[in-house]
Amino acid sequence: MRIIVDGFGGDNAPLAVLQGCALARKEYGVDITVTGDEETLKKTAAGNGIDLTGIDLVHAPSVIPVEAEPKTIMTEYADSSMAKGFQLLAAGDGDAFVCAGSTGAMVVGASLIVKRIKGIKRASLAPILPAEKGCYILMDAGANLECRPEMLVQFGIMGSIYMEKVMGVKSPRVALVNVGAEETKGTELQLEAYRLLSGNKAVNFTGNIEPRYIPRGDADVVVADGFTGNVVLKLTEGMGKLLSHGLKDIFMSGISGKLAALLCMKRIRAFKQSMDYTEYGGAPLLGTARPVIKAHGSSDPKAFKNAIRQARDFAERDVIGQIASAAARLKESGRED
Amino acid sequence: MRIIVDGFGGDNAPLAVLQGCALARKEYGVDITVTGDEETLKKTAAGNGIDLTGIDLVHAPSVIPVEAEPKTIMTEYADSSMAKGFQLLAAGDGDAFVCAGSTGAMVVGASLIVKRIKGIKRASLAPILPAEKGCYILMDAGANLECRPEMLVQFGIMGSIYMEKVMGVKSPRVALVNVGAEETKGTELQLEAYRLLSGNKAVNFTGNIEPRYIPRGDADVVVADGFTGNVVLKLTEGMGKLLSHGLKDIFMSGISGKLAALLCMKRIRAFKQSMDYTEYGGAPLLGTARPVIKAHGSSDPKAFKNAIRQARDFAERDVIGQIASAAARLKESGRED
Numbered sequence: 001m002r003i004i005v006d007g008f009g010g011d012n013a014p015l016a017v018l019q020g021c022a023l024a025r026k027e028y029g030v031d032i033t034v035t036g037d038e039e040t041l042k043k044t045a046a047g048n049g050i051d052l053t054g055i056d057l058v059h060a061p062s063v064i065p066v067e068a069e070p071k072t073i074m075t076e077y078a079d080s081s082m083a084k085g086f087q088l089l090a091a092g093d094g095d096a097f098v099c100a101g102s103t104g105a106m107v108v109g110a111s112l113i114v115k116r117i118k119g120i121k122r123a124s125l126a127p128i129l130p131a132e133k134g135c136y137i138l139m140d141a142g143a144n145l146e147c148r149p150e151m152l153v154q155f156g157i158m159g160s161i162y163m164e165k166v167m168g169v170k171s172p173r174v175a176l177v178n179v180g181a182e183e184t185k186g187t188e189l190q191l192e193a194y195r196l197l198s199g200n201k202a203v204n205f206t207g208n209i210e211p212r213y214i215p216r217g218d219a220d221v222v223v224a225d226g227f228t229g230n231v232v233l234k235l236t237e238g239m240g241k242l243l244s245h246g247l248k249d250i251f252m253s254g255i256s257g258k259l260a261a262l263l264c265m266k267r268i269r270a271f272k273q274s275m276d277y278t279e280y281g282g283a284p285l286l287g288t289a290r291p292v293i294k295a296h297g298s299s300d301p302k303a304f305k306n307a308i309r310q311a312r313d314f315a316e317r318d319v320i321g322q323i324a325s326a327a328a329r330l331k332e333s334g335r336e337d
Numbered sequence: 338m339r340i341i342v343d344g345f346g347g348d349n350a351p352l353a354v355l356q357g358c359a360l361a362r363k364e365y366g367v368d369i370t371v372t373g374d375e376e377t378l379k380k381t382a383a384g385n386g387i388d389l390t391g392i393d394l395v396h397a398p399s400v401i402p403v404e405a406e407p408k409t410i411m412t413e414y415a416d417s418s419m420a421k422g423f424q425l426l427a428a429g430d431g432d433a434f435v436c437a438g439s440t441g442a443m444v445v446g447a448s449l450i451v452k453r454i455k456g457i458k459r460a461s462l463a464p465i466l467p468a469e470k471g472c473y474i475l476m477d478a479g480a481n482l483e484c485r486p487e488m489l490v491q492f493g494i495m496g497s498i499y500m501e502k503v504m505g506v507k508s509p510r511v512a513l514v515n516v517g518a519e520e521t522k523g524t525e526l527q528l529e530a531y532r533l534l535s536g537n538k539a540v541n542f543t544g545n546i547e548p549r550y551i552p553r554g555d556a557d558v559v560v561a562d563g564f565t566g567n568v569v570l571k572l573t574e575g576m577g578k579l580l581s582h583g584l585k586d587i588f589m590s591g592i593s594g595k596l597a598a599l600l601c602m603k604r605i606r607a608f609k610q611s612m613d614y615t616e617y618g619g620a621p622l623l624g625t626a627r628p629v630i631k632a633h634g635s636s637d638p639k640a641f642k643n644a645i646r647q648a649r650d651f652a653e654r655d656v657i658g659q660i661a662s663a664a665a666r667l668k669e670s671g672r673e674d
Contacts, residue, residue: 132579142516145524179479179567187482187564211568212575227524230516231548231568238549239576242469243583246612250604257604260597267587267594275583 002094003311007036008063008081010100010299014041017100018050020304025054027305030312033094035060036081060084063101066297070104074112082106086113089290096291096311098282100299107143110288117320119327120287121151124226125294126159127283128167129236130275131217137163138222139286142230149192152176152223156203157326158286159221165317166284166310167220175209175219177228183207189225197223202326240275247272281310286323291315339431340648344373345400345418347437347636351378354437355387357641362391364642367649370431372397373418397421400438403634407441411449419443423450426627433628433648435619437636444480447625454657456664457624458488461563462631463496464620465504466573467612468554474500475559476623479567486529489513489560493540494663495623496558502654503621503647504557512546512556514565520545526562534560539663577612584609618647623660628652 005021007014014036021032031054034041038059045052064077073083082101086109089097097114099106103125111123126139139155140147147155156174163172176193178186183194185208197205209219211232224232247268251261261268281303282295291314295307342358344351351373358369368391371378375396382389401414410420419438423446426434434451436443440462448460463476476492477484484492493511500509513530515523520531522545534542546556548569561569584605588598598605618640619632628651632644 132582145516177568179482179564179571211572212578214572215575215579227516228565228568231514231565232572234516235548235551235569235572236576238552239573239580241549242552243576243580245469246580246608250601250608253604256600260600263593263597263600264587267590271583271587 001312001315002031002033003308004033004035004085004088004094004097005304005308006081006085006097006099006101007034007041007057008101010295010297012298012300013100014044015048016299016301017304018045019048019301020299020308021055022050022052023301023305024308028309028312030308032056032308033058033088035084035088036063037061058084058088064105066102068102068105070102070108073105073109077105082109083113086110089292090114095315096293098293098295098304098307098311100282100295100297100304100307103142103294106285106292106294110285110292114288114290114292116287117289117324117327119331120154120158120323122147122154123285123287124155124158125283126162126286127233128280129233130280131215133217134169134220135167135280136214136217136220136222137167138224138229138232140224140226140229141233141283142226143285144226145230146227147189147225149189149196152189152193152225153196153200154287154327154330156197156205156221156223157200157330158323159223160203161322161326162284162286162314162319163220165319165322166313169220171204172220173206173218174203174221174223175206177211177214177222177224177232178208179210181208181210193223202329243275244272281306284310284314289320291320338649338652339368339370340645341370341372341422341425341431341434342641342645343418343422343434343436343438344371344378344394345438347632347634349635349637350437351381352385353636353638354641355382356385356638357636357645358392359387359389360638360642361645365646365649367645369393369645370395370425372421372425373400374398395421395425401442403439405439405442407439407445410442410446414442419446420450423447426629427451432652433630435630435632435641435644435648437619437632437634437641440479440631443622443629443631447622447629451625451627451629453624454626454661454664456668457491457495457660459484459491460622460624461492461495462620463499463623464570465617466570467617468552470554471506471557472504472617473551473554473557473559474504475561475566475569477561477563477566478570478620479563480622481563482567483564484526484562486526486533489526489530489562490533490537491624491664491667493534493542493558493560494537494667495660496560497540498659498663499621499623499651499656500557502656502659503650506557508541509557510543510555511540511558511560512543514548514551514559514561514569515545516547518545518547530560539666580612581609618643621647621651626657628657
């Protein structure tokens, strides 16, 4: 098992990337290839006492900036550390790719360099988010702003397979984000997606989910068009921040607050940890022909380590094969196009 | 000033409604008309020691159920307490209407019985939500799932007038919910709405707002189509609940937790109160020819009292007149149709 990692993706690259790789190598025993400027990578490792045993470096002279037009990964930045990672993955020189760089460029690179699974219409960004009970996969979280109903069905199927195989959830509950629980709710997109999802035996479709029940954990696979999914993702983040500021205000002001914090430090930590999405690693890109994990831009070494573990599980547990079979069955059953 | 109140709207009707009316009458000195089954209202008041001085009752024999098809307010439930309220408002027998019943029926009743302001395309549900700093008005929160760009411009203008006149916010910052800050982000709806809003001098348009910054309070008027707005509203509610459960877990378990709670009770209360949307009263329906306030379904007497105060301010501060002038100017400037 070899995991390819973009050495220059994310706010803390390349140091946090290399540290995360070393941790993962030690803990999981996987082989790792890191892409990027070789000299800088070597110097960073040497200067920080990072052991590169089992970690190969593959040179790539440039880095695609976060603000660059995503398509430039095919032209101007075809020699970037991210593009190189996708090229290695497509060539079979690794089993999965982890990158904390620009989401837009990753979606383009995954779709055009690695290509999509046959029959799958769109690659989808699918972060795992914490809920009161467990966690859920959200798809699409922004790769495809506008969707057709059949795309939402594919999201449901892919998310379901990922949650079962990688996260160990039995018969994941798939639900459609909507303004009401009844099947008559929503716009044409939701009405038709509801109809298609309820008629599809490949998923355990539990109906519509009103967003107020998403954080409670009422669904394991939360399906939406990319615009709506992006709103869910970012508002969840924003409310989480508000919450952690609130806790800070309660506990960090005055002696009484600090004393109170001491008294229930363990439970505060447990609550904060239960809300920490870096625990689950990164967001898989589902629909591409080989496993790709988008790590969070602010990933620290631990987050990179977790993302590498997630990439290993993604590759090892035949998620891609299962999605390919499901796509073939969809086509046969004429539910496609 | 006379406020009409639906005596049978909401989970706690009619008792909480009558209690709220009595509180409002005492505190604000407004005249009140309560609609609904007269005998039940009288009995409830007598049985609970509620003083009906200054509170008129207008008989309406039926109640429109929450699950009823909204349009039935015009047919089957034309004699309901909600329909009667709209009829009184339309006839000028009161200055504003407060109701905690079904949102769908209210939007239909407001649009068809009270009618819209000339030039305004749609009545919009516009709840006031708490943010880290202050509060914001969200529109549309679900009355119009699919919108055209010109409707979003009208939402921005109406929300802006309401926030300035009723909430006392000077030059309210109007922002468009979108997946990124840049004007090139989003679907055609957002692209065109951005263009129209930036070219409109009636609003202080600050650009796109990513949902992660909504709870921080980066905008005073948050503009979105009704589907997106409904997701924002309900996810905010859901995350708020998760937060309050988290606080409960921290403070309510064990002696140390309870002791900690005692130590910072004041700050916990302040934080919870800052997140309590019932503090702001209800959600105005903007775009209708006369002031309508949708109170929360779970309103208690205090929430009804606050909604009545809000209805009074809405009526007193010429919000409708200002919206009408703005709509006329929009039409003149040819930005309309």
